[in-house]
Amino acid sequence: MHSGMRSxxxxxxxxxxxxxxxxxxxxxxxxxxxxxxTTGSAFLALAVTGEDFGAAGPGSQIEIxxxxxxxxxxxxxxxxxxxxxxxxxxxVVVKLPSDLDGARATIVTPVDRSRRVRADYYxxxxxxxxxxxGPNDSPAILIVDGAGRAWVNAEFxxxxxxxxxxLGALRxxxxxxxxxPPPFQQxxxxxxxxxxxxxxxxxxxxxxxxxxxxxxxxxPEGGWTPAPDVTRNHARVVMYDPAGHVVRLYNLPxxxxxxxxxxxxxxxxxxxxxxTNELRFGTYGNLLKFDPEGVPHEDFTWDFTSPPPSAPSQxxxxxxxxCNGATPTTFGTCSNAPxxxxxxxxxxxxxxxxCAPGVTDDSGxxxxxxxxxxQPAHVTVHPDGHVWFAVxxxxxxTQLGRLDPTTGGVELFPLALPPFTPSVPIPFGxxxxxxxxxxxxxxxxxxxIVATEFSANRIAVxxxxxxxxxxxxxxxxxxxxxxxxxxxxxGSITLNPRCTNPCIVERLxxxxxEPDASNPPLTYRAVGTLGGFAIDRRRNVxxxxxxxxxxxxFYLMPPLLELYRTPSxxxxxxxxxxFLHDGIGDPSIDDKTGDIWAADYRGHRLNRLRRLH
Numbered sequence: 001m002h003s004g005m006r007s008x009x010x011x012x013x014x015x016x017x018x019x020x021x022x023x024x025x026x027x028x029x030x031x032x033x034x035x036x037x038t039t040g041s042a043f044l045a046l047a048v049t050g051e052d053f054g055a056a057g058p059g060s061q062i063e064i065x066x067x068x069x070x071x072x073x074x075x076x077x078x079x080x081x082x083x084x085x086x087x088x089x090x091x092v093v094v095k096l097p098s099d100l101d102g103a104r105a106t107i108v109t110p111v112d113r114s115r116r117v118r119a120d121y122y123x124x125x126x127x128x129x130x131x132x133x134g135p136n137d138s139p140a141i142l143i144v145d146g147a148g149r150a151w152v153n154a155e156f157x158x159x160x161x162x163x164x165x166x167l168g169a170l171r172x173x174x175x176x177x178x179x180x181p182p183p184f185q186q187x188x189x190x191x192x193x194x195x196x197x198x199x200x201x202x203x204x205x206x207x208x209x210x211x212x213x214x215x216x217x218x219x220p221e222g223g224w225t226p227a228p229d230v231t232r233n234h235a236r237v238v239m240y241d242p243a244g245h246v247v248r249l250y251n252l253p254x255x256x257x258x259x260x261x262x263x264x265x266x267x268x269x270x271x272x273x274x275x276t277n278e279l280r281f282g283t284y285g286n287l288l289k290f291d292p293e294g295v296p297h298e299d300f301t302w303d304f305t306s307p308p309p310s311a312p313s314q315x316x317x318x319x320x321x322x323c324n325g326a327t328p329t330t331f332g333t334c335s336n337a338p339x340x341x342x343x344x345x346x347x348x349x350x351x352x353x354x355c356a357p358g359v360t361d362d363s364g365x366x367x368x369x370x371x372x373x374x375q376p377a378h379v380t381v382h383p384d385g386h387v388w389f390a391v392x393x394x395x396x397x398t399q400l401g402r403l404d405p406t407t408g409g410v411e412l413f414p415l416a417l418p419p420f421t422p423s424v425p426i427p428f429g430x431x432x433x434x435x436x437x438x439x440x441x442x443x444x445x446x447x448x449i450v451a452t453e454f455s456a457n458r459i460a461v462x463x464x465x466x467x468x469x470x471x472x473x474x475x476x477x478x479x480x481x482x483x484x485x486x487x488x489x490x491g492s493i494t495l496n497p498r499c500t501n502p503c504i505v506e507r508l509x510x511x512x513x514e515p516d517a518s519n520p521p522l523t524y525r526a527v528g529t530l531g532g533f534a535i536d537r538r539r540n541v542x543x544x545x546x547x548x549x550x551x552x553x554f555y556l557m558p559p560l561l562e563l564y565r566t567p568s569x570x571x572x573x574x575x576x577x578x579f580l581h582d583g584i585g586d587p588s589i590d591d592k593t594g595d596i597w598a599a600d601y602r603g604h605r606l607n608r609l610r611r612l613h
Contacts, residue, residue, distance in 0.1 A: 027052045029114035030553050033105050034546065035096075036609070038124040038564050043095040045085070045558035046119055048105050049510060049546070052112075056080050056087035059110030062094055066103040073100065085563065086580060090510035093558045121612040122596075126605045128566045129154070132161045132170045139599035139606060140207040141532050143217065144590040149242065150597045150606060151217045153209045160219070160238075163597070163606060170606070175238055175247045176300060183234040183317045208378060210271075212264040216241045220259040220273055222252075232346045234317045235259040237273065239292065240302070247302040250295065251317060252288070253350035253366055254340070260392075261378035261441075265289075267385065268405075274376035274389055285376045287369045287387060287403060294363035295353060321348035369403055371410050376401070378440045383447065390438035390451050398436045400451055400462060400504070413472050416500045418456045419508050420524035425492035430519055434495075440532045440586075445539050452530045452543060457512035459530070459541055459548055461505045472503035507552050509545050512581065532586030534596070542596055544583035557584050561603045569603050584609065 029050035036045045046064070054060060056079035064075040077094055079087045086093035092107055103119040129137050133154060142152045150163040151173070160173040210218040222235025235257035239248040252259070258276035265272060271292050276285040323342035326332030334340040334348035339357050342348050355365035377392035387403040391412070399412040418434045426434070435455035444450045447464035466472055475483045476499065483499035500506075509530060516525040533543040539550040546556040561569065562579035584607045585598035596609040 027107060027109060027112035027114050029105075029107055029117050030555055031117060032555055033103065033117045033119040034555055034557055035103055035119040035121045036124045036558050036560065037098065037121060037612070038126070038560075041564065042098055044098050044100055044103075045093060045560075045563055046096050046103055046105065047086075047091060047093045047546075047556055047558045048107055048114075048117060049091050049554055049556045050107065050114060051090060051510075052109075053087070053089050053092055053107055054109050055089075056084065059108075060087070061108050062092055063106040063108060064094075064096060064100075064103055065116075066096075066100045068097060068099055068101070073097075086559065088511055091556050095563075123610040123612055124560065124564070125608045125610075126560075126564060126566060126600075126603075127163060127170050127608070128605050129161065129170060130567075130604055132172045133159065137161075137604060138601045139585070139604070140601060141209050141586055142588050142597055142599045142606065143209045143211050144588045144595075144597055145211055145215050145217065145242070146592070147215070147242065148590055148592065150588065150590075150608075151209060151219075151240070152599060152606070153207060153219050155207065155601070163608075171304060173240060173304060175240075175302075176249060183232060208260060208262045208274075210262045210264050213266050214241075215243055218262050218264065218271060220262045222257050222259045232317070232319075233257075234346075234349060235275075237262065237271065245302050245304075246299050248292075248297050248299045250290070250292070250297045251350060253353045255317075255344075255346040255349060258285075260376060261389065263379045263381050263387075265381045265387075267381075267383075269293075272379050272381065272387055274379045276375050284370060284372050284374055286371055287376065287379060287389065288366055289362065289369070289405070290366045291363045295366060317346070317349045319345035319349055321345060321351060323348055369405065369408055369410075371401060371403070373399070373401065373412065377438065378442075380442050380449075382443050382449070388441055388443075388449050390441040392437050392439060392454070393435070398438055400438060400441065400449065400460065402467075411473060413462065413504065414475050414501055415453065415456075415460060415504065416475065416506055417495055417497045419458070419513055420522070421495055421497040422521045422523065423494070423497055424521050425488045425490075425494045426521060428491045428493060430522060431493055433519065433522065439530070442533070442535065445535055445537075450533070450535065450541060452533050453506070454529050454531060455526060456506075457509045457526055457528060457530045458506045459509070459533070459543070461507075462503055463505075466503035469503060472501060474501075475499040476502050505552070507548060507554075509543070509548075510554050510556065512545070528581035528583075532588075532599075534587045534589040536589050536594065536596075537591070542587045542589065544585050544587070544598065545581075546583065560584050560607060561600060566603055566605045579603075 033048045060079035062077050066073050083095045104116050106116045107114040138155045139152045140155045142150050144150050148165040152161050161170050162173050164171045217240040219238045223233040233256050235252045237250040256277050259273055261274040263272045270289050273288045275288055321334055321336040323332045323345050331341040334342050334351040337351035337354050340351045353366050355362050355367040373391045375392045377390040379389045381387050389401045391399045391401055399414045402411045415436050437454035438451050439454040441451040449462040451460045477483045478498050483496050486494040512528050513524045514527050533541055535541055540547040548554050559580045561582045585600035587596050587598040598607040600607050
């Protein structure tokens with residue numbers, strides 16, 4: 001290292017030591033930077049996460065030390081340099097030479113310096129989904145099985161697909177198609193004319209996937225409910241058995257099921273499905289449980305690449321039963337299931353497969369558990385036997401829920417108000433903009449319950465040690481305050497944003513809200529959404545923006561879709577900067593290799609990240 005570089009490095013070290021000794025330094029950088037090396041890329045993308053980086057401008061820069069070809073390298077990149085992709089209060093992303101190793105970064109502002117942070121390196125591969133998916137391919141969610149196959153559930157799909165590690169490429173996963181008329185219908189584009197999508201899957205409807213302990217893959221499919229101007233809108237569950245080369249279909253009983261989440265219960269050997277179909281009857285959603293070996297189903301030999309033949313006798317949803325006593329204002333009952341309410345004969349399709357009241361052996365029937373809430377999203381089974389679900393809603397007041405399958409009892413645990421909720425009266429028309437919308441929910445490796453809040457961009461953690469406390473059933477205010485909403489005479493509502501659930505820690509993903517005064521008294525708006533997540537062996541919670549470690553610190557990834565666009569990315573429709581908040585997509589972890597897979601919805605691709613060092 002020549003004398004100038006030694007002098008610069010010494011000054012950087014001295015400055016770092018000075019900052020470390022300053023009691024009130026405000027600029028904070030997370031312990032690790034994330035460096036992503038994309039296959040075929042001409043640059044290395046490095047992201048530093050933290051607080052109070054300030055805006056780009058004179059006196060702000062990122063300082064990098066590392067090695068190229070074994071030789072030391074020092075870079076000082078101004079915040080306004082063209083190599084800077086993002087310079088925000090919580091994240092700095094910069095393009096570096098592709099062969100730069102051992103990067104360590106320091107954020108410098110006119111008033112402060114961060115500590116120097118070391119970069120963790122990841123190799124990034126991307127797989128365009130359009131070639132194998134057919135139309136309407138946008139990957140919504142995926143899961144990695146024990147053989148390293150990444151299975152995808154796509155929106156509005158005409159077929160499914162998976163990554164085959166033996167080929168190092170995506171392959172179609174075709175399956176039986178129902179004969180016309182399509183039994184699953186969906187309002188594909190609410191801004192235009194309602195059209196039929198087959199099978200018609202829409203987040204929040206059936207954007208789910210599960211893996212059982214035999215390596216079988218479970219995927220629900222059906223249309224959103226209540227879909228306007230749709231008379232019949234049934235649902236089914238598709239199962240792939242890669243080891244046995246079998247695809248299996250379960251036509252679910254009833255109509256307007258609105259299937260969403262799905263989970264495997266390894267203790268009871270049952271499948272759980274979240275449904276919103278009781279919205280049709282003006283009541284609430286439910287969880288549906290069934291024994292996959294006991295209820296009627298149909299198996300097809302499957303070779304991964306060609307669709308099994310359809311069987312009209314099995315795949316239709318015949319309305320052979322009658323709906324007795326229904327009127328335009330009252331519901332009747334099904335002739336084949338007297339305990340089942342109905343508005344028309346389609347509600348009675350296969351209704352005889354519902355477990356009748358008083359039946360204790362449910363191995364051959366579908367058992368429904370009413371929840372008392374409108375929209376259950378994802379669902380998971382805790383080792384203690386309880387079934388947890390996220391209550392997806394469009395306004396404040398949504399919750400996490402827990403079902404006791406033995407008693408049918410349901411508990412609801414409220415979440416705090418969305419970030420930046422004002423403590424002044426809010427016009428009623430703006431209240432529905434204060435969305436939380438909890439979406440994915442899983443059991444943490446320590447027995448906690450972890451959930452994402454779709455619209456609030458928070459990760460909620462419900463500690464296992466708190467699960468028996470009745471304090472969890474309501475929000476708690478600061479001393480001397482109330483959590484009750486106050487309805488003002490002019491129709492506005494006053495809420496208390498300081499109320500929290502004492503059992504649930506909710507952490508906001510940095511950079512997912514930005515100041516916006518266009519709808520006063522609201523002062524911020526969300527600039528992204530938080531969907532599915534995955535938990536690795538270190539208990540890091542991976543989501544589309546990066547990950548949160550077990551201590552609650554966030555590490556944000558570079559915006560891969562902005563930096564590396566696939567040929568399928570609609571560049572003309574989304575100008576530069578549109579994808580800065582998209583991250584990597586909704587992830588799944590390969591437990592054997594530690595690889596992070598993610599479904600990049602807007603990029604029409606799968607991303608794979610492999611930890612290098």
